[in-house]
Ligand SMILES: Nc1ncnc2c1ncn2[C@@H]1O[C@H](COP(=O)(O)OP(=O)(O)O)[C@@H](O)[C@H]1O
């Protein structure tokens with residue numbers, strides 16, 4: 001497969017369940033070797049997209065290609081090249097964790113036994129315990145270990161860390177980075193911005209079944225504002241009126257000037273020049289977080305419910 | 317580039333991978349069913365062979381049974397009944413009509429829709445398993461289990477002295493019966509949303525097949541040929557031996573199973589033809605209370621078992637008159653059914669009430685099993701997280717289940733009383749029928765107590781309750797006919813009821829049964845109060 005052919009290519013994808021329009025013209029493209037963040041609030045259509053990509057459900061309309069082939073017709077053959085962790089991990093309560101790993105491994109194209117054992121240790125799993133005695137987080141870990149140990153070219157992870165504690169989330173992120181080093185492509189769906197921010201090379205944001213925006217984090221950040229906090233000896237001249245500067249607040253404190261403002265990326269250099277002229281004492285520059293990006297992408301059209309959700313997640 | 321298209325690709329989806337997964341995840345259920353069924357059938361055969369060991373005895377049995385249509389309605393019309401195989405087929409007729417179809421239904425429902433409903437199938441299909449393969453693998457494994465059961469049974473029959481060809485044909489007919497219902501359940505699993513729906517609709521289909529076969533056998537019409545139970549009967553393994561009839565269940569099972577596989581490849585995962593629409597956004601006041609909530613949970617099962625009870629009692633009541641006529645012409649029939657001379661109708665009612673007790677006990681065990689499911693699925697923890705205490709939760713469910721039991725017993729007995737009165741033309745038997753129904757309540761509560769005690773103390777061993785139920789049913793229905801030892805008969809709670817109205821229900825025995833039930837129920841409550849919930 002040439003590097004230019006996308007691993008996942010989706011154009012104008014539509015899916016309706018009876019009267020519910022789950023996907024309404026979605027576009028998505030995932031390049032080989034990248035970690036692609038697939039971001040959107042609950043009910044926006046992430047899991048539906050993934051199920052169509054896996055050929056578990058059939059698209060109502062639109063074009064879907066996985067490794068350049070039609071996933072509905074060639075589902076099982078294509079699945080030999082990928083590993084999937086479902087949003088709601090359900091396993092067999094009567095089997096042990098190790099037995100479940102074997103059962104799941106049988107459905108994969110191949111399993112790297114050494115990596116599997118290594119992952120079991122890193123995720124602190126007890127493979128002799130029965131699934132019904134595991135916590136939700138531990139069940140999630142079984143599914144993650146199975147997927148990460150598979151000999152796959154593509155990992156499709158649907159909200160993979162929803163049950164993990166922060167320590168395990170760190171372990172998970174490290175494992176995903178290692179898989180990417182091995183050349184594996186990753187599609188990572190999430191409604192948690194921090195998780196995607198830590199891992200993704202590129203991000204697509206989906207809302208109500210449509211992609212709102214897509215691009216690298218740097219590209220997306222270009223449209224958002226950087227926050228600057230500086231303490232200078234003298235008063236910076238003409239800062240409030242300088243091009244690209246907004247929300248400017250300057251206060252005198254302890255004989256120094258405390259300046260806070262936001263600025264768009266292209267005017268940063270000029271603004272720092274003005275601060276420099278006023279002799280910088282301390283300087284903090286904060287790039288826009290994905291949270292801000294998310295809010296930006298949603299613009300003013302956020303309805304109350306989504307605002308609540310998004311902000312709740314943003315403060316996690 | 318099209319991945320996985322080449323036939324030599326090791327990543328090509330393989331059916332045996334999926335069959336291996338089905339076996340691995342279901343093998344306990346499969347082994348228990350196959351072993352229990354084979355043991356039960358071979359045990360029956362052995363007991364019959366021991367009891368009817370001379371041609372003269374077999375002949376007397378055959379004479380007795382063939383003279384009444386009521387027995388044909390229950391056990392089926394057995395061709396060639398004047399032989400050891402024929403007697404076995406007749407004795408096993410009623411239980412086999414339910415157990416073999418249930419084997420097929422259980423194996424399929426457990427490995428198809430239940431897996432899909434739980435979300436496990438999504439993970440499996442995310443691997444290199446094609447969409448149609450889970451259904452196909454489930455059918456393959458179920459067929460293998462059915463074959464194993466049939467082979468074991470045939471071997472057992474031959475060992476007991478049944479002619480080889482008859483033994484093989486009879487076992488094959490029973491296996492084919494299970495196969496039809498496996499195909500039926502596989503098809504239903506593609507159409508309904510929940511595993512519970514697969515059971516419900518399969519059992520409705522089974523009830524319809526049973527009624528069709530019963531009406532066909534008593535009226536001697538072709539209706540028998542519309543029922544899979546009729547096909548098994550028409551193979552006539554100990555009569556004319558119509559091997560070709562085996563083609564009917566084989567084709568029906570293959571067509572339905574094939575349709576299931578075809579549909580599975582073409583439909584969305586998680587979809588169903590029949591699915592509930594949106595519901596009310598809030599719960600009504602009644603449903604929010606513990607009793608109302610419990611009633612909502614047990615409602616469908618209560619309705620199902622009540623339908624079964626009404627179906628049985630209505631059919632039997634309607635046959636009361638033909639039965640009396642047959643008795644008048646043949647006193648041997650009375651002896652075969654253990655009915656005292658001079659009071660044939662009492663004996664008829666007693667037999668029917670025993671079947672009803674089996675239904676009622678099945679209901680309580682299933683209802684208490686639903687509590688275990690609530691717990692295992694984590695819904696109990698949600699319920700108890702609020703102000704509701706454990707004991708109130710259990711008491712609310714207990715009260716609702718007890719009310720359901722009473723409804724099933726009284727409702728079905730009433731139907732039996734009405735249909736019997738209609739059939740024989742007087743209401744002389746009404747009081748006796750109602751009293752007999754109520755007399756079985758303590759015995760049913762003993763099984764309920766056992767279920768509750770296991771739920772309270774060893775919830776993971778709840779399946780043992782079903783094993784006890786199966787054993788008690790086997791002893792209650794077949795024990796007296798097979799002349800089992802007294803102590804074996806005494807193991808079944810229903811034995812101690814005394815078979816009213818043909819016998820008398822002893823107040824002492826009923827009190828003892830009630831005490832045992834009370835102790836078990838209290839033990840269940842106490843243990844549940846103390847243990848961890850999961
Ligand atoms: N099988 C289904 N039947 C009906 N509606 C569905 C079904 N699956 C998903 N939906 C609806 O489609 C929308 C998108 O759901 P989903 O893809 O699960 O969102 P996400 O994964 O982003 O939270 C939701 O409104 C959901 O209710």
Ligand SMILES: [Mg+2]
Pocket residue numbers: 046047048087158159
């Ligand atoms: Mg989702």
